[in-house]
Amino acid sequence: MKTEGQLKLEWARDHMPVCNEIRRRFVKEVPFKGIKISMALHVEAKTGVLALLLKEGGAEISLASCNPLSSDDSVVLALKEIHSLNVYAKKGIDDATYYEFLNKTLDLNPDIVIDDGADLVNLLHTKRKDASGNIIGGNEETTTGVVRLRAMEKQGVLKFPMIDVNDAMMKHLFDNRYGTGQSTLDGFMHATNLLIAGKRVTVAGYGYCGRGIAMRMRGMGGIVTVTEVDPVKAVEAVMDGFNVSTMNDSIRDADIVVTATGMKEVVTYQDMLVAKDGVVLCNAGHFNNEISVAQLEEKSMWKGEVRNEVRRYRLDNGNTVNLISDGRLVNLASGQGHPVEIMDMSFAIQALSAEFLLKNHKKMTNKVYSVPREIDLAVASVKIGSLGTKIDSLTKSQMEYLDSWGEGT
Numbered sequence: 001m002k003t004e005g006q007l008k009l010e011w012a013r014d015h016m017p018v019c020n021e022i023r024r025r026f027v028k029e030v031p032f033k034g035i036k037i038s039m040a041l042h043v044e045a046k047t048g049v050l051a052l053l054l055k056e057g058g059a060e061i062s063l064a065s066c067n068p069l070s071s072d073d074s075v076v077l078a079l080k081e082i083h084s085l086n087v088y089a090k091k092g093i094d095d096a097t098y099y100e101f102l103n104k105t106l107d108l109n110p111d112i113v114i115d116d117g118a119d120l121v122n123l124l125h126t127k128r129k130d131a132s133g134n135i136i137g138g139n140e141e142t143t144t145g146v147v148r149l150r151a152m153e154k155q156g157v158l159k160f161p162m163i164d165v166n167d168a169m170m171k172h173l174f175d176n177r178y179g180t181g182q183s184t185l186d187g188f189m190h191a192t193n194l195l196i197a198g199k200r201v202t203v204a205g206y207g208y209c210g211r212g213i214a215m216r217m218r219g220m221g222g223i224v225t226v227t228e229v230d231p232v233k234a235v236e237a238v239m240d241g242f243n244v245s246t247m248n249d250s251i252r253d254a255d256i257v258v259t260a261t262g263m264k265e266v267v268t269y270q271d272m273l274v275a276k277d278g279v280v281l282c283n284a285g286h287f288n289n290e291i292s293v294a295q296l297e298e299k300s301m302w303k304g305e306v307r308n309e310v311r312r313y314r315l316d317n318g319n320t321v322n323l324i325s326d327g328r329l330v331n332l333a334s335g336q337g338h339p340v341e342i343m344d345m346s347f348a349i350q351a352l353s354a355e356f357l358l359k360n361h362k363k364m365t366n367k368v369y370s371v372p373r374e375i376d377l378a379v380a381s382v383k384i385g386s387l388g389t390k391i392d393s394l395t396k397s398q399m400e401y402l403d404s405w406g407e408g409t
């Protein structure tokens with residue numbers, strides 16, 4: 001009988017047509033023969049599909065979790081026992097074990113790193129310089145990781161080229177928006193079993209993740225207020241029909257607050273003190289510093305588990321605050337991560353970017369690179385085909401029209 005993890009991997013693979021097309025080519029061409037890849041990603045079924053795809057493409061893989069709460073242990077087991085993959089991940093590990101696992105994955109002395117949040121790259125530049133000898137470059141999955149890499153590039157310390165996978169259109173337009181939109185609601189609903197319809201929901205951040213969450217919360221009947229620091233995004237939120245306000249104002253009557261900013265201290269203890277009694281707080285950003293959990297831990301009068309993934313705190317004003325999954329990213333810590341068809345595109349970009357890096361690293365310098373447009377278009381073409389949808393193409397005369405600048409007739 002198949003194990004739970006095996007079934008999850010198979011289900012994911014069955015719904016990842018773009019990755020499957022890449023796999024068929026990689027099996028024939030074996031582009032990663034002799035290449036070692038260390039990965040730090042959320043270790044769940046879709047990630048397993050990517051790791052196995054790269055392995056079938058010839059790579060030696062070592063995979064660790066990029067978050068202490070996001071691993072699916074049944075998938076970890078299947079990857080290790082059925083697929084003989086080196087995996088270092090377990091749900092609910094402490095910080096020390098988290099770093100121990102990242103270190104173990106670097107013991108491979110990788111040629112390529114695939115990172116989500118840039119902790120692996122950070123280690124290679126600090127405590128694990130010893131493991132960076134073979135590195136030709138890497139890929140970064142998420143906005144927060146790219147912000148860190150760009151800071152390293154700006155300071156001139158980045159030691160190898162990194163590809164900003166998040167920048168690909170077929171990544172951020174879908175993963176950040178529709179992926180985070182659906183998986184955040186999935187995580188919230190799973191953790192709380194509460195209704196969204198009729199609730200006042202504050203969404204912090206109106207980047208692609210925030211707008212996905214705001215859109216889906218509204219779709220479920222939530223009355224949504226957006227908070228922003230960027231006036232352009234704030235205007236967009238207004239014109240998309242959302243209330244826009246500050247955190248300290250909107251939290252006063254919010255039933256649910258979701259952060260998706262990539263910034264620290266977005267919901268502070270001062271905000272919690274003016275919040276409605278019983279507010280539910282959760283975070284969909286990469287790190288658990290968007291909600292000031294440390295202050296909550298330090299200053300609250302009482303805390304207790306009220307559901308598997310919800311902790312209640314009593315503040316010194318007598319009100320309570322409910323926090324989901326320690327303020328760690330709710331869509332993975334309490335949900336199942338992004339939908340499979342979304343990760344199909346994100347991980348197709350990852351696989352093709354790793355191949356690009358392998359073929360082009362000699363021409364690349366120690367910078368953060370965008371994903372080449374051809375990769376974006378290749379992924380889009382396979383995806384649109386897999387959706388059973390046909391699109392038009394330009395005729396020769398239309399192409400010529402694009403190049404013409406004469407009279408506009």
Ligand code: ADE
Nearest residue numbers: 042046047116337338343
């Ligand atoms: N599943 C695997 N990686 C993920 C990510 N970065 N976001 C959401 N779901 C995921």
